[in-house]
Amino acid sequence: xxxIKETRNPEQKxxxxxxxxxxxxxxxxxxxxxxxxxxxxxxxxxxxxxxxxVRNTGGLALLAAIFGVRDRSVFHIxxxxxxxxxxxxxxxxxxxxxCYFSCQKICSLAVASILLYTAPxxxxxxxxxxxxxxxxxxxxxxxxxxLVGCAxxxxxxxxxxSVTPAGILLGLGAGFFYALxxxxxxxxxxxxxxxxxxxxxxxxxxxxxxxxFIRPAELAAAAGSPSMWLTAVGxxxxxxxxxxxxxxxxxxxxxxxxxxxxxxxxxxxxSLIGMLVFQESMSGLTALGIVCVLAGVVILR
Numbered sequence: 001x002x003x004i005k006e007t008r009n010p011e012q013k014x015x016x017x018x019x020x021x022x023x024x025x026x027x028x029x030x031x032x033x034x035x036x037x038x039x040x041x042x043x044x045x046x047x048x049x050x051x052x053x054v055r056n057t058g059g060l061a062l063l064a065a066i067f068g069v070r071d072r073s074v075f076h077i078x079x080x081x082x083x084x085x086x087x088x089x090x091x092x093x094x095x096x097x098x099c100y101f102s103c104q105k106i107c108s109l110a111v112a113s114i115l116l117y118t119a120p121x122x123x124x125x126x127x128x129x130x131x132x133x134x135x136x137x138x139x140x141x142x143x144x145x146x147l148v149g150c151a152x153x154x155x156x157x158x159x160x161x162s163v164t165p166a167g168i169l170l171g172l173g174a175g176f177f178y179a180l181x182x183x184x185x186x187x188x189x190x191x192x193x194x195x196x197x198x199x200x201x202x203x204x205x206x207x208x209x210x211x212x213f214i215r216p217a218e219l220a221a222a223a224g225s226p227s228m229w230l231t232a233v234g235x236x237x238x239x240x241x242x243x244x245x246x247x248x249x250x251x252x253x254x255x256x257x258x259x260x261x262x263x264x265x266x267x268x269x270x271s272l273i274g275m276l277v278f279q280e281s282m283s284g285l286t287a288l289g290i291v292c293v294l295a296g297v298v299i300l301r
Contacts, residue, residue: 035112041228046222
């Protein structure tokens, strides 16, 4: 087949498909709904450890069922690339969920989500070092706005931190491990795997690793409650499988640092759910933090 050459002004930068941005923002919004399911599961007797198990093994089961019928090619990878999926599945998803869900138990949804979004700064730095992704003025401004948003929600400027030291450590740990998904995921995508294969194998490792947290008594106690089953399905389908597929699809076309900053929409959604559903208070500084995060997303686009 004759190679088709594209004629382009050498100074013109390729434009990212707007659908990639939509995928990232939609995925972030669905992630922001995690607290809606988690709080109900915790109220029903689930510990953060059991929720980690439900989310990751449930994600594996649902993905296996979908692609076992739709496209079995996603199950075929090279042995030398297993390390990438161990990174996305165990180092990122599993450890992130342990830290994040534990943080949500002792902090408000807004604080837990904002602390999580120290992740973009980590991704921007690592992406610049590993792949020489440019650290532009626009990216720095967007990153700065998201960090200011974190400070506003946590009460840094008032000297009244709204979280405990344990909450801060868990939230920052969640941010660090969450950031690594964009790093390991980029390696998998560069190795030639698509978003579907990357997501499936991520949950092969995350689901297997989550078995270490199994607590039969908790699961047995909740097994007879239809509402708990429906809540678990919502967590797995709406706030796990769908957003990871969407975000990884967007990541295949957008710089890791930019994608991570755009995903800062998640704490905005989480904060609104905390306020509207769980009657969590929202101060003026919390509102300012939300505005800062949204401004950062808009600047990048």
